[in-house]
Amino acid sequence: MIHDLLDRHEMLPHAISLRAYVDEEAFSSVEARDRFLQALKAAEATGGLRIKQTRDKADIAHVRLAEPAALYAHVGRRPARSDVDARLATIRARAGPSAQMIALLEQIAESWARGVGCFGLTPHDVTGLADALELVQALAARMNAGDASLIDYRSFSRSAGTDSKALERLTPIVARLFAYLHPDHAPEGSWSPKHWLTGLGVVRMPQPLLLSGSLMLGDQSLPRLSYYGIPPEQAADIALAGPVAYVLTIENYVSFVRHVREINANLDALIIYTGGFPSHAHLQQIVRLAAAADAPLLHWGDMDGGGIRIFRHLEKALADHGLRLHPHLMDSATLIAQGVPRAMALRKADAPPADSAIYPLWEVLANYELMLEQESLTPHHPNLRTASGRNAPKR
Known part of the structure; x- marks a missing residue:
């Protein structure tokens, strides 16, 4: 008792x-x-x-x-709060005296003393907290330095001073702690922790940049292939060999391969595989090449909440450089005609602004419980009459 x-x-x-x-x-x-x-x-x-x-x-x-x-x-029992404070003493001494860190550790201590988890950490998981804070600190340093290079999870974990599997194990916790400690740079509400890390260039394993078109590597023209896989560290050396009919980014691999083989066999367009959410490094190359092409600019992805998020991620990055992105095979009529019942509800945080090119699709998704994976559709040549690659000049 x-x-x-x-x-x-x-x-x-x-x-x-x-x-x-x-x-x-x-x-x-x-x-x-x-x-x-x-x-x-x-x-x-x-x-x-x-x-x-x-x-x-x-x-x-x-x-x-x-x-x-x-x-x-x-x-002869030690109060839980005293026990928690003793466990957190080393972290408090190492973490520094910032007001945000003090408030964070106090919130964790209060929860743990009540036997309740906090920020996804189970009570008394001091090792997990210490590793997560090391990773948060390393991510903040990377962001402040503007480091856009790609690095895999395990190499990043080791560079942060944790075991190689720490980031894989603690990804959601790291995202929550980062949002608390660095609210001005917190992950957008619509981003999953994995996609947020990808945006920072931290990926499970850096993937090559896959693209199709008439291209040069440095001053050498590339041989005619359906598509090319460029190591991330050499992607900045890719250039256009000539005029481009249009630029199309594609979310999923199967649709990318089908489009380059069935539609872009003559290599007159620039087709880029995003691999879902493009990493920060890949996004830089997409923006650079799209600006150089000065051609109609489109994106083809899934018609669901994830597809909306990816489109908006690309749309915002391109708009910052005066480029206007248009949806390809992501229209309301196709969704209504071929869509299948959607299991997951849309998140309000994913809603695009009314002036977004993807807003009409969002409205239909919000009113109909449907979704459509892009692999369900046969590749088609895009309609270029309504797809300008540049934003209209502001008046």
């Missing part, structure tokens, strides 16, 4: 009156009841609890927690 009262006190530290009740029928004998009462009275003598008897003094009505500190001392 005493430990139960203390457990409840730790769960509800601000509760005014915590009571426990005695099950008289649970005693195996009169002697067992007498020993129990003797132990309760010894605890009461310390001031740790108060015993309330029934009116006839025959039984105990209830036992009330009076002074937790006295009760902890009586049973």
Whole structure:
């Protein structure tokens, strides 16, 4: 009973009156009841609890927690908050005195003292917290330095001073802690932690930039192939060999391969595979090549919440450079005609602004519980009459 009262006190530290009740029928004998009462009275003598008897003094009505500190001392138990503070002492000493960090550790300590997880960390997972904070610090340093190079999860984890699998294990926790400590650079609400890391150039393994077109590497023309895989560190050396009919980014690999083989066999267009959310390094090359092409600019992806997020990610990056992105095979009529029931609800955070080129599709997605993967569609040559690659000049 005493430990139960203390457990409840730790769960509800601000509760005014915590009571426990005695099950008289649970005693195996009169002697067992007498020993129990003797132990309760010894605890009461310390001031740790108060015993309330029934009116006839025959039984105990209830036992009330009076002074937790006295009760902890009586049973030789360490308060949970003291235990948590001791566990966090090393992290507090190492983390630095920033107000945001102090507030973070206090929030974690309060939760752990109540036996409740915080930021995705289970109570007392000091090792997980320490590793996650090291990764957050390394990500912040990378962001502040403007480092756009690609690095895989395991190499990044080692460079941050953690074990090689730390980021894979702690990705959601790292994203939450980063958002708390660096709110001005927090992941957008519509981004998953994985996509957020990809945007920072931290990926499970840096992928080659896949693209199709008439291209040069440095001053050398590339041989005619359906498409090319360029190592990330050499992607900045890719240039256009001549005029481009249009630029098309494609979300999924199968659709990319089909389009370059079935539609772009003459290599007159520039087709770029985004691999879902493009990494920051790949996005830089997409923007650079799209600007150099000065041609109609389109994107083809899934018609669902994820497809909307990817389109908006590209659209915003391109708009910052005066480039206007248009959807290809991502129209309302196709969705209504060929869409299948959607299992996942749309997230309000994914809603594009009304002036986005993908807003009409969003409206239909919001009104119909449908979705359509782009692999369901046969590749088609884009309609270039309505797809200008440049934003209209502001008046």
